[in-house]
Amino acid sequence: MHLYIPNIRVVLERGQAYIMEALAQNKKHRKTATILSIIPGLGQLYNRQKLKGVLFLLLAVSYFVVFSDLLNIGLWGFFTLGTELPRDHSIFLLVEGIIAFIVIAIGIGFYLFNLIDAFKNGRKRDEGFALNSIKEQYHSVIDKGFPYLLVGPGFFLLIFVVVLPILFMLFLAFTNYDLYHSPPAKLVDWVGIENFTDIFTLEIWRDTFFSVFAWTIVWTFTATTLQIAIGIFLAVILNQKDLKFKGFIRTLLILPWAVPAFVSILVFAGMFNDSFGAINNDILAFFGIGPIPWLTDPMWTKVAVIFIQTWLGFPFVMAMTTGVLQSIPEELYEAATVDGATIMQKFKSITFPVIMAATAPILITQYTFNFNNFNVIYLFNEGKPAVSGQSAGGTDILISWIYSLTLKSAQYSKAAAITVLLSLIIIVVALINFRRTKAFKDEGM
16 A cells, blocks of 8 residues: 655645635735725725715815816916916915915825725724624724814914915016016026025025124024023022012012003113214213214114023023922032032032923023014114115014014015025024934934
8 A cells, every 4th residue: 555645845836826816815805905996985885884975975076076187277376386476476376386285285185095095994894893883983083083183273274374374485586577577578587596596596585694604503502501600590599598678679670571562662762862862972971981983883773682692581581480499409518518518519510400400491592582583673773773784674584574674675485485595494403403402302303
């Protein structure tokens, strides 16, 4: 009697083929549902989710019916910015084009959701799981999707209130929109990166940009550092136990913050006036010092605006630091005293590190705020005095220069290009500083 021993290789090949066939069979529903979902809703109908399938199909059809004209005109207008006057308005076409791209992004998001939903439910069928009924889907939406339902309206509002203006400014920087290319008299054209290259290659733009940028850096660093240093110093002084009338002194020092900033700035503008200001006629005259050209000499005007910002900013830092100081355990200072630490050593090793750890993010925002602090510069002297050979005033920072270019010179595209550069600078500096502080280490930044 002979025993039949099968070929091991043949057995393995047949087993592998059987496994592959079984796996292919197990993936049937997910593949079919995903392919059918190329037309939104059909994949859901294949997965026996009739209500969801009909709803997705109606949404897809409604999307093309409602937005077909917007997408057609918007995309054409975005790429051409108009071809015929006075029918076409380039700026309106640009805005419609941006809205068309936003609508397309929303449509793509819905389409991807449709594909993913069909694939996931098809995979459930392949794995032998029952799909959720209409009632179960309703409860799932209420339980898991409720936060998204609440956030949704605000998110769509954010798109058109924040994202749309940002995109408009960004695209405007790549056009020649100015006084001489302004609808409806003229059409606007795309010029690529010409505005950015002009800022760095044309002498008047280059000199003005680097001069204003340098002053913006000096202004930001000096004014902010002074207000932070004075605020922390006064908070530490007022936190001493043996100091009397703390409440009264704090009230006096907090008054500059309580008074509306624009009122204080306008009052200071009058006080610093070269002709009738109290600082020249009363304070300096009392000490026998001659009048100083606060509003006509760029150097003295810069000194004045730094002083004003320091006056306006230190109360906030003082109040914030006071709260931090009162949370420091007294035992730390007692232990330092036992170890023979001096007042400066206590401040260096205990007080200052705790203040910085608690307030670093807010102090960083003080720098970014002053980098764009339009109010002080404009309300005090409108960025003046004028400087020969430049298109900006002697105290103009980037944000006030952008304002002047937009509303006084009608250099809209140049202003947009400078705004893009300004935004990039702020974002990069803020991210670097946030990452270097210890305040966000526990949050994974």
